[in-house]
Amino acid sequence: xxxxxxxxxxxxxxGFYVPGVAPVEFTAGMPxxxxxxxxxxxxxxxxxxxxxxxxCQPDKVKYKAENLGEVLRxxxxxxxxxxxxxxEDKACEVLCVKPDKALKWTKAESDLVxxxxxxxxxxxxxxxxxxxATRFEMLDTGQVMYEHGYRIGYVVDNVPxxxxxxxxxxxxxxxDEETFRVVGFEVxxxxxxxxxxxxxxxxxxxxxxxxxxxxxxAVKEKQETEVMFTYxxxxxxxxxxxxxxxxxxxxxxxxQIHWFSIVNSVVVVFFLxxxxxxxxxxxxxxDIAN
Numbered sequence: 001x002x003x004x005x006x007x008x009x010x011x012x013x014x015g016f017y018v019p020g021v022a023p024v025e026f027t028a029g030m031p032x033x034x035x036x037x038x039x040x041x042x043x044x045x046x047x048x049x050x051x052x053x054x055x056c057q058p059d060k061v062k063y064k065a066e067n068l069g070e071v072l073r074x075x076x077x078x079x080x081x082x083x084x085x086x087x088e089d090k091a092c093e094v095l096c097v098k099p100d101k102a103l104k105w106t107k108a109e110s111d112l113v114x115x116x117x118x119x120x121x122x123x124x125x126x127x128x129x130x131x132x133a134t135r136f137e138m139l140d141t142g143q144v145m146y147e148h149g150y151r152i153g154y155v156v157d158n159v160p161x162x163x164x165x166x167x168x169x170x171x172x173x174x175x176d177e178e179t180f181r182v183v184g185f186e187v188x189x190x191x192x193x194x195x196x197x198x199x200x201x202x203x204x205x206x207x208x209x210x211x212x213x214x215x216x217x218a219v220k221e222k223q224e225t226e227v228m229f230t231y232x233x234x235x236x237x238x239x240x241x242x243x244x245x246x247x248x249x250x251x252x253x254x255x256q257i258h259w260f261s262i263v264n265s266v267v268v269v270f271f272l273x274x275x276x277x278x279x280x281x282x283x284x285x286x287d288i289a290n
Contacts, residue, residue, distance in 0.1 A: 023242045024128055025179040026086040032182060034082040034168065035064070037075050037124040039152065044119050053116060053152070054109045056081050056096040056229050072248075077126070084127065084168060086180055087235050092197070092204040095229035102226040109171070110276050117153035117160040117219065124149040127170060128182040131249060135186050146248055152185040153219070157243030161216040163189035166231045171238035183238050183245040191216035195227045204230050257288040 011223035026032065051057060064077035081095055096103055105113065124131035133146040153162045158256075171184030193215040197204040207214070219225050 024183050024280055025181065027179060028087045030086045032086055032125050032127055034080050034084050034125055036078050036080050037126055039121045039123050041119045041121040043273045049076035050078055050123065053113055054105055056103065074228045082168065082231055084233055086100045089235055090233040092206055092230055094199060094202050095231055101202045102228045105225040105227065107222055107224060110219055110223060111221055113158040113162060113215055114219045114221045117162065118155060121152045122149035123152055125187065127185045130182055130185045130245060132185045133249065150189045153191065160219045161191040162219050162227060163191050164217050164227050164229050165190040166190045168231060168233050171236050171237060173238050173241055181242045183242055194226050197230065
């Protein structure tokens, strides 16, 4: 009888689903959405949304509804025009809506992009809720390291260059050869000057000689800049299981601390704590008065 009473006293448990936690099964050819999260820099500590810079946009820009944690982190998750399908490689594709014409930045837009490059901003993508990373290999030790996101560009001889060609390397794992899971997402950025690639009908072709060095796409400050955005997609089979796909990201270390994000979080915590304290004090006073 005692055991029965104890069982009746146990409250019922209800299962729930947390978005982004359960694995997503893809079949060959299914679209894998590549979304932009934000741009960050350890120099300014201020995050910006992806389209604050004049990048190529899809026909319809759609922002994802955000939770409180994403808002505090400065995330503005939005769709991008990158078209990626499971296990379908792409040699070279033009990104913008008008595939055979370059994107022309105004003087103000060129200055804006140049400023972001000089401030070492990085762009963060996600695919199947997995953040993008840039892979580095140390020349002296051969050690492989990863960095969050990818750099928007670089500066050489005081001239800013935009990384306008991206190689999207996605890793997949499969158990039955029919369904596949995304377990890795790397971005290899590159700067290629407009006119260096052969472009036709939305397709672009790389030089047949892999050793040929292509000129980088400089951003002309105080002038208009013509730039063409292109991308490549490569899929690689991986032995990494879905449950372990975050291991690479957990070993990353940021070079500098994002003090702005820390201060912002602390201020919000104290603000919410203050409101909660005021509510409790008023409630207690009302109870005591009664």
